[in-house]
Amino acid sequence: MKTALRLLSLLALSTGVASHAYALDFKSVGAAPAVLYDAPSEKGRRVFVAPRNMPVEVVLTYGEWSKVRDSAGSLSWVSSKALQAKRMLVVTAANAKIRTAPNDTGAVTFSADKNVLLELVEPAASGWVKIRHRDGQTGYAKASELWGD
Template sequence: MRTRMIVAALSALMAFPAVAEEVGPVTGLPLPRYVSMKASEGFARRGPSSTHRIDWVFKHRHMPLRVVDEYGHWRRVQDREGAGGWMHYSLLSGNRTVIVEADALDLHRRPNPDAPIAARLEAGVVAWLGACDRGWCAVEVGDADGWARTEALWGVTPGEVRD
C-alpha cells in the first residue's frame, strides 16, 4: 500500500514538472534580466561582434536595459520600447536602474500608499533601484528617495524581490 502511494505521488510530480527559469548560456544568469549602461554611449549592433552593423546608439549613461540573450562577450539588449541589439558586455553594469513610466510618480516615505510623499518624479526620469518587495521598490535620484509601485517603473519585473 505504501509503495503504491509513493509511486502515485512521484507520478503526479512528474506530470507537473517545475517551471525552469531560462538562464544565459555564458553567464548562467537569468534571461531576461535587467542591467544598466555603464558607458555614456553604447552601440547596439545587428550581431554579436564589432564587425556587425550598428543599428542603434544609446546615449544615456545609467539607462536600464533588458538582456534577452548572450553570446561570448556580447549581450542582446532592449530598451523599454523594444529597440536594441547586441552590445559588448563591458558597456553594461549590473547596477540596477529604472525609468519612471507614470506621468507624475509620487515617492512615498514607506512602501504604503498612505505614507507621506517624499518627492514627485516626472516620466522618463532614470533612478537607482534599491530593495523591492510586495509590489514596491525603493528608488533614488539625486537627493530624492522613496518608495514607488513597481507598475510605474520600467526596469524591474512585477513581483520582483530585492534586498
C-alpha cells in the first residue's frame, strides 16, 4: 500500500498535478450584483445578493455554475456568467495603511477601512500587494491585511 501511494505521489509530482492541486482561482462579481444560491440552479434557495466587484474564490465549476467561497468562508453557487476575471481584494484589517513602497517605511498614501474593495494591480511579492482604489489612488498594502490575492 505504501509503495502504491509513493508511486501516485511521484506520478503527481512528475506531471505537475501536485503543483496545481492547491492553486486558488479568484474572480470577482461582475458589473451587476449577483444572486448566490445554495445549489447550482436558479431553483435553489437564494442565500445572498453579492455586490458588484465582490471578490470570490472559485472552488468548483459545474456546467454553467461556479461554487464560490467569500471572504467570510461561506460557500454558495453563482452563475459563472456573473463573474469576471478582474481581480478585486477586500480589506480584512481594521485600518490598512496603503504605502508608496512595498515596505513598512514607505510613506502612507491613504488608509482603507475593513471591507473596502481594492483592485489588484500586481500580485503579492514579499508580503506586499500593489492595489488601486476606485478613486484612482494606488499603492502597496500588506497581503496579510487583504483577502482575495
